[in-house]
Amino acid sequence: MAETTAGENNKTGTRSGPRLELILTSAASLMARNGYGQTSIRDVARETKLSLAGMYYYFQSKEDLLYKIQHRTFASLLEEQEEVASGDLDGREGLRRLIGTHLSFYTRHFNEMKICTFELQSLTGERYREVEELRRRYFRLTAGIVGDILAGDSTDVEHEAEARHYTLFIFGMLNWIFMWFDPERDAPLEDLCDRLIHLALHGLTGAPPPPA
């Protein structure tokens, strides 16, 4: 039952189709729950009801599977953010939109983003380098906005180290969400989003929090 959608299935293990989507989704779910190292190909095969050997028709190795998940997810997020950033907004509004888009992306690709966040180090060589380059671009995009907000004072070299730290703090808040987020307890997401933006822009003691 070959139900391939695209006719671009070629030699070098670059398969596509709904089976591939199923495998990537299932693997992301398992790896998000148990980690990459603790998830076996056999687990993924069991989850997708495919055979163990059949997995290797869709990816070259376990690491290749991890790479496929990370690359497509991060590229998709980056595309969204670069489009948002092309609006050329004010610094504060730019950060609001970036954080909002980031959190919105979480709701659509929670498992995949968790893997991007915690399993980069499980990649090696060229695959590591490629995903890290995407991450670097995302960092630069954010650091630029943070730098703009900070640059109300001046723009010397010292501010670069400062912007780097503040950017990493913001990523810390965002990335750590995976460790505690509970869809029921933390609904609505808008509250969480507003609070994160508020802490980033005004801190605990700054302007009054947004009206609840």
Next chain:
Amino acid sequence: MAETTAGENNKTGTRSGPRLELILTSAASLMARNGYGQTSIRDVARETKLSLAGMYYYFQSKEDLLYKIQHRTFASLLEEQEEVASGDLDGREGLRRLIGTHLSFYTRHFNEMKICTFELQSLTGERYREVEELRRRYFRLTAGIVGDILAGDSTDVEHEAEARHYTLFIFGMLNWIFMWFDPERDAPLEDLCDRLIHLALHGLTGAPPPPA
């Protein structure tokens, strides 16, 4: 060459002495670098120059080894923080001291704290519950301080969810440090500490950053 320091070596696998310390330190170093699942007992044996079977004289199982690292480290951190908190400080000053103590603890137990931060889920059953209880106490301590700072306005139920989120954001900033900290690039630690406190208390646009 029995060089035990304490004469309290009893039946139920509760050994001590410099060998145990060496094992815990080496295991923490390896696990911090490669993760718990990716670190084998054989790796630890190689690092400590002890035999594979000899490991099991000091811990009952691999998970017990992980538990020993997490429990003693977290208990030590908690002890420090609860002593600091007993000073009964002002809310803002209390948060400053808590973050400062936390970061100071990082510099002394980086590997161990990284494991406490990222490998709680690798514990199961009673061991999981015990370490989680320590973590919960640490969270409550912090959330109490954050709540005090927030409570300048009022103290209804809504503020509890708010304090929870802000506390988790602060832990996000702190815990994510393990993913990017570079002792050379990020020296001196005081700058990092000041900036984290500033972001938490005043945000990016609040009171002017501390004089560099």
Next chain:
DNA sequence: GAACGATTGGAACAGACGTTCGATAACGCA
């Protein structure tokens, strides 16, 4: 120096792992 408990290590077990091979089945198209 003999007897003892504390400590160490070589060798092996059973299971799980990633990966490969060869055969089979399903399909699009002539």
Next chain:
DNA sequence: TGCGTTATCGAACGTCTGTTCCAATCGTTC
């Protein structure tokens, strides 16, 4: 109907894993 490509599977491989057994060693005490 037949053919070539696409897709799938059962079985096996070599390796690594956590753990255990049992014998050997050590320092200490009689």
